[in-house]
Amino acid sequence: MAQPNDPYAALRFREFNIFLVVRFAMVLAWTMQFILIEWLVYTLTKDPLSLGIIGLMEVIPSVGMALFAGHIVDQREKRNLLIYCILGFSVVSLGLFIFSLPSVEASMEQKYQLGAIYGLVFLGGIVRSFLGPTIFSLIALIVPKRIYPNAATWSSSTWQLASVLGPALAGFSISWIGVHWSLCLIFGFSLVALAFLLRIPRKPILNPKIGEPVFQSLRDGLQFVFRNKAILGALTLDMIAVLFGGAVALLPVFAQDILEVGSEGFGILRAAPAVGAAITMLGSTRFPLHRHAGRKLLWAVFAFGLCIIVFGLSTMFWVSVGALFLSGAVDGVSMIIRQTILQLKTPDNMRGRVASVNSIFVGSSNELGAFESGVTARLMGTVPAVVFGGCMTLLTVGAMAWFSPRFRRLDLRDEVEAAD
Template sequence: MSTDNDVAVVKNDPFVSVRIPEFKNLLIGRFAFIMGLRMMGTLVGWWIYLLTNKPFAIGLVGLSEVIPAVSLALYAGHVIDISEKRFMLLRGVLLYFLCAATLLFLSTPFTGRHLSAHWIAICIYVVVFFTGVFRAFTGPVFNVILAFIVPKNILQNATTWNQGAWLSASVTGHAVGGLLIAYTGISGALTAICCFILISFFFLFKLKHKPASNEKGEQRTWESVKEGLKFVFKTKELLSAISLDMFAVLFGGAVAMVPVYARDILKVSPVGFGWLNAASDIGAICIVVLLTLFPLRRHQGRTLLFAVATYGTCIIIFGLSKIYVLSFFALMIGGMVDGISVVVRGTITQLKTPDNMRGRVMSVNSMFVNSSNELGQFESGLAARLLGVVPSVVFGGCMTLLVVVTTWIKAPSLRKMEY
C-alpha cells in the first residue's frame, strides 16, 4: 500500500514515466517518426519554392495537407476509439513511409527527365494530400495510446516527456533537413527520411496491443462523433485552450515564410535556412526540459495566455527584422513560450478526457490545433501574395495579440485554471 511519501516522491521524480519500458519505446518511436516528418516538411517547403519561385506555392503545401486532415478528423476519432490502437499506429507509419518513398522517386534524375518542374510540383501536392489523410488517423493515436501506457497519477509527467520528444525531434529534423539538402541534395535527404520512418516502425512494433473499447463499438458513427464534439464544447477550459492555440497558430504562422526570409531577405544558404527553421523548436525543447525538471505548480491558465501573447510579439519582431541573428532569436524565444503553451494545453487535454473518448477528443484537438499549422501556412502564403511578405507576417503577429486579449476577456475559466 502506497503512502503519502511515496506519492510525493513519484510526483517530484522528473524521470518517473521514462522508467516504464513501453513508454520509452513510444518516446523513441515518436521521436524518429516526427524527426522524419519534420525533415520532410522542411524539404518540401524548400523544394516547392525552388520549383516555383512563388511564396504562395508554399502556402498551397499546407492547404493540400489540411483539407483531408480536417475533413476526416472527426470520423478518425470515432474509428480510433473503436479500433485496436497499436495496429492503427503501425499502419499509419507504413503509409507515411510509402509517401516518403514516392517523393524520393520524384526527386530522381529519371523523373526530372520525364516531367517538367510544374508537374513535379503537382505530384508533390498530391503526395502531401495523402499524408493529410494518413495524419488524420495516425497523429491522434500517439496521444491516445499514451494514456493506456502510463498510470494517471504520472500522466502530467508523461505528457511533458511526450511533448519534449515531439519538440526535440522537430528541432533536430528541421536542422538536419537543411544540412542534408545542402550536402546530399533532395534525394539524399529523402533517403534519410525513409530510414527514420522505418526506425520508428521498429520501436513502435514493440508496443503491446491496445484493444478497442467495447462500450462504444455498436454506437453509430455520427452519434459517436457528436458525443465527442459535445464533450469538448461543454468542457470550457479544454475548449478555450484549444481555440486559443488554434487562432494563435493560424495567424502566427511565420515559419511558413522562413524559406522566403532565408533566401530573399536574410540571404542565407540552405544550412542557415535549416537553423532558422529550427529556431522556434530549439527554444521549445529548452523550455520543455525546464518544465520537466521544474513543472508549473500554479496559475497554469494565466501563464498560457501570457505565453501566447509573447509568441505574437516575437512574430512581429521576426517580421520586421533584416538581421539573421535577431530573426533567429525572435523565433527561438517565440518557440520557448510556444513550448509552455504546448505543455499546458497538452496536460489540460489529457487530464480532462475520459479513456473511452480519447480518440474523439484528440481528433478534435488535432482538427483545431495541429491542422491550424497548415491553415496558418496557407494563410501566410495568401497574405504574402496580397500584402507582401513582411506586412503579412507582422499582421499575423498583431492578430495573435488580439486573440489573446479576446480570450482573456471571454474565457475567465481558462484564465483562472490550475491543475
C-alpha cells in the first residue's frame, strides 16, 4: 500500500496515471491552440487589439459561467462530464482547422472569418468553465484522501510541464507544418485524451442534494468558501500575488526597451518562471509541503514578491532571468499548497463549486493583473510599476500573517493522517 510520504504514491494508482495522460494531452492542446489562434488572428489583422479581443472572448464566458458550471459539476457524474468537455474542445479545434483552410480563407471575407474564430474562442471559454471544476472533482474520486497532497503535486506538475511545452511546440509546428495542420494536430491530441479517458470507469455522485435549486446551490458554495478561513486565505494570497505581481504582462517592454535582448531574450524571460515552477513541483514529490502549510504558503508568496522587485530593478539580463526563475519556483510551492488545501478542506459534494470560485479568483486576477500592470506602467513608468506590484504583494502577506494567526498556524498533517 502506498504511504503518504511516498513520492510516487499517487502514481501507484492506475486510474491516476491515465488521468495524468488525459490532463497532459488537454493542457498541451489548449496552450498550443491559444498560441496558434493568436498567430492566425494577428496574421489576418496586423492589429494588436485583435489579440486582446481573443483573451476577452475566452475570459468572459469562462468567469461568467464559472459558478453555474460548478453547480452542474456537483450534480453530475464526473467522468462523463469530462468526456463532454473534451468533445466540446474537439468541436472548437475542428472548427478552427476548417476556418483556417486555404480555400476558406480565399473565399470568406476576413470579418466573417474573424467572427467565426472569435465565436469558437467564446465556445472554448464555456468549455473551460466546466473543465477546471470537473478535473478537480475527478481527482478526489480516483485516489484515496491520504494521497491527495501527492496527487495534487503530480497533477500540478503535469499541468506546468504541458504549459511549458505547449507554446514551444506551437512555435515549432507553425514553422514545420503551418498553422492549419498544427490545428489538426491539436484535434488529434484531444482524441488521444478522449481515448485514454474512456479507460476510466464512471464514478459515483457523492452529492446528497441532487436536484437542489441552482441559486441555493450557488449561495451554499459561496458561503462555504467565505466561511472557510483556510480556503479563503489561500485563494486571496494567490489572487493578490497574481494581481500585483503581474510582471509577465510587461515582459515585452523589458525585453525591447530596458534589457534590450530582442525576441530571443524575450522567449527566455517568458519561459523562466514556468521552468522554475516545473522543477519545484517535481522536487516537491519527495518533500511533502502539507506540514506547516500556512507558514510555507506565506513565505512562498513573500519570496515571490521579493523576486518581482528584484526583476523590476535589474538591468542585467541574467539577473532578470534568475529572478523570474525563482519567482516561478516559489510560485510552484504556493500552487501545490493551495491545491492541497482545496483538496483536503473541500467536501466531496462541493468540489465543483469550490473549484469554480477558485477559477474566478485565478482567472479574473490574471486578466486584472495584466490590466493593473499596464495602467500602473502608464502612470508610473514600467520599472516603478513592477516594483510597486512586488511591494503590494509583500504588504498583503504581512497583513495576512498579522491579522490571521490561525491561517499562519495552518497545518494539514492532521487531515492527511486522519485519512490513513
